[in-house]
Amino acid sequence: MGDLLKNSEKKEDMSLFIRTITKLAMEEGDFISQGTLKELEEMLRPDELSESRDKLVGVDITPEQVETIKKVCEVVKGLVTVGKFVCDKLGPFLGPVGTVAGVVLDIISYLQPKEDDPVLKELGELKNQLTALSQKMTAQFDDLKSFIVEQEFLNVREDIHLAKIHFKFQRYTISMTKLFMYMTDTMSERTKESVNLFEEIYMKAKPQELVYVSLHLRSNDSRVKNQEMLAKLEQESTNPLKWAMKGDNLQSKATFEKWTGILESVLTEALFLETYAAGLLPSIGQHGVNKILEKIARYVELAKQWDEYYLNTETFWPAGVEKLVNDIHENRSLRTKEDIIEVLWKGIESIYTNFQFYAVVLPDEHIYAYYKHYEDQAIVSAREGFVIMVYRSARNPQATKEWLEYTVKDYLMIDTATEHFEVNKWTVVRNHYKQKKVDTIGRFFGSFYFVVAQDRNHVASRFSKIDGWDCGPGFLTYDAHLLVSYCIGMEKFPIFFLFGA
Structure with a gap:
């Protein structure tokens, strides 16, 4: 009154x-x-x-x-x-x-x-x-x-x-x-x-x-x-x-x-x-x-x-978005990552909320890994030949978007992996992204971490638009690289990753 x-x-x-x-x-x-x-x-x-x-x-x-x-x-x-x-x-x-x-x-x-x-x-x-x-x-x-x-x-x-x-x-x-x-x-x-x-x-x-x-x-x-x-x-x-x-x-x-x-x-x-x-x-x-x-x-x-x-209330999370993801997995008419990301993002954009999102879709034969601080921080689901990931922004993020951008560019845009006696370059990549290493990176950045050892042609993504920021609710890039040294020589692999703030 x-x-x-x-x-x-x-x-x-x-x-x-x-x-x-x-x-x-x-x-x-x-x-x-x-x-x-x-x-x-x-x-x-x-x-x-x-x-x-x-x-x-x-x-x-x-x-x-x-x-x-x-x-x-x-x-x-x-x-x-x-x-x-x-x-x-x-x-x-x-x-x-x-x-x-x-x-x-x-x-x-x-x-x-x-x-x-x-x-x-x-x-x-x-x-x-x-x-x-x-x-x-x-x-x-x-x-x-x-x-x-x-x-x-x-x-x-x-x-x-x-x-x-x-x-x-x-x-x-x-x-x-x-x-x-x-x-x-x-x-x-x-x-x-x-x-x-x-x-x-x-x-x-x-x-x-x-x-x-x-x-x-x-x-x-x-x-x-x-x-x-x-x-x-x-x-x-x-x-x-x-x-x-x-x-x-x-x-x-x-x-x-x-x-x-x-x-x-x-x-x-x-x-x-x-x-x-x-x-x-x-x-x-x-x-x-x-x-x-x-x-x-x-x-x-x-x-x-x-x-x-x-x-400002996330009653749709995670159950509502999980149902969306499961329904998409079961929709046999969605045969490409482009089809899936379009339907997925349309559903996410329909949510009446101030929370912001990342969505990623890729074929499940690619090398990918992720780290979550807690179970409901993100949804990662691999079924029917595709991996679907949805991240919802944190209410009180530990790391700011600006800090993530600055620190990621210093430490992760160019990474290296060396196994001199390994003949399969993809084995070196897979070993590099073992869960223990991914967990260490995620804990260091205080964020959800999702990484794929592929270029933009193999990974479909969408993110919420934020004024003055073109990377969504955190930091996202297709431009990172992993330099792999193995018994035959050295190769550079394109890397996609994102951190959620």
């Missing part, structure tokens, strides 16, 4: 909008940082929101109001394209949404425009776009409902009573869909009856109230059962995002964005409906809009926490 208390002491420095949301947050016990409040204010432009609502009543539909409806229609078209409500796309146009409702009310109360009137054309197009968006939202809700069904099956197993388990969620989806339909009817019918029907449905299931029960998941904890939506999201057992990420072996960015998007869309649809209702039914005021805005601000705060958690 530190930021909120600090803000409370400086009310004279706060806008009316931030004071309103902060007051609601304090009543709800919701922590919202000053930064998040500022971001919300900048996105919504509340001054413009107020100005738009001041112009709702009049006896003529102005060209400016027709243009406003066009703008809202274009925004909704964009939302249809992405298939959901998105707060930062809708936010700046909440004022115009209220204006659209005001125009509908003006037409019903004062005007009888002709059928070819531009305003009717725009309202018709807006209804079409909103209907298309509603259909896309239904698909989003189906994903959420399917997820909840799956989790309830895992939790209650044989004792399943889905009708009871999903009552609150079904109430939300049915109520929101119904209210959405009656809202669009006011645009096409433009009659007092259509407004009265919308008001009747709204009063039975206000979006501001539905938000509090929209993501109900069954829990044996009575405290959870009575909590509102965002309180449920703060607990892992009732958070769809947390469950989805737990079920994703690679903790992928796609899964994270899908579920944060669905949850945001739930709140933003409620905001759209509440804003339209406030414009169409002036007596209900702005309290409902402000309550939903407060919950959206809290949601943004939670999403930042989830973002920070997943970017």
Whole structure:
């Protein structure tokens, strides 16, 4: 509550909008940082929101109001394209949404425009776009409902009573869909009856109230059962995002964005409906809009926490990446090291994390060796004719990238191996990279060490891009050499190696 208390002491420095949301947050016990409040204010432009609502009543539909409806229609078209409500796309146009409702009310109360009137054309197009968006939202809700069904099956197993388990969620989806339909009817019918029907449905299931029960998941904890939506999201057992990420072996960015998007869309649809209702039914005021805005601000705060958690938590390691590696080994269609490295790296890049990686693939007939400080430091798997190596950067590396580069260039870029009585040069190379020597090098550098006695044509590698550093999370080179002296003479062998920091 530190930021909120600090803000409370400086009310004279706060806008009316931030004071309103902060007051609601304090009543709800919701922590919202000053930064998040500022971001919300900048996105919504509340001054413009107020100005738009001041112009709702009049006896003529102005060209400016027709243009406003066009703008809202274009925004909704964009939302249809992405298939959901998105707060930062809708936010700046909440004022115009209220204006659209005001125009509908003006037409019903004062005007009888002709059928070819531009305003009717725009309202018709807006209804079409909103209907298309509603259909896309239904698909989003189906994903959420399917997820909840799956989790309830895992939790209650044989004792399943889905009708009871999903009552609150079904109430939300049915109520929101119904209210959405009656809202669009006011645009096409433009009659007092259509407004009265919308008001009747709204009063039975206000979006501001539905938000509090929209993501109900069954829990044996009575405290959870009575909590509102965002309180449920703060607990892992009732958070769809947390469950989805737990079920994703690679903790992928796609899964994270899908579920944060669905949850945001739930709140933003409620905001759209509440804003339209406030414009169409002036007596209900702005309290409902402000309550939903407060919950959206809290949601943004939670999403930042989830973002920070997943970017810095390695729950995908090692099991998730090991599964990726095993699946690649077993994929018979991947026949070359180039094919394998492409699929491997695509999987690694999908992980939602700040950790960085090396990936290496080579045929298993080549000479290679490695050293690990501990078992989970890297994954090295030799199967089906190929060696696959994946290294994940250390949270607190013993050696810096810069120190590795400097020291490696001094000691390892040119190495020597001598066996005067050996006739097979490859035996000299293999003996040089015996495990004891490799372990000694790894311990000296304080790093994971992986070495291959071959040139770049036989070793495929990828590594995470790091600004100002072109060697990945450590040091990597194809340009090292081993000078081998044996009974026939001397030869120079290309060496690939990497150290992980």
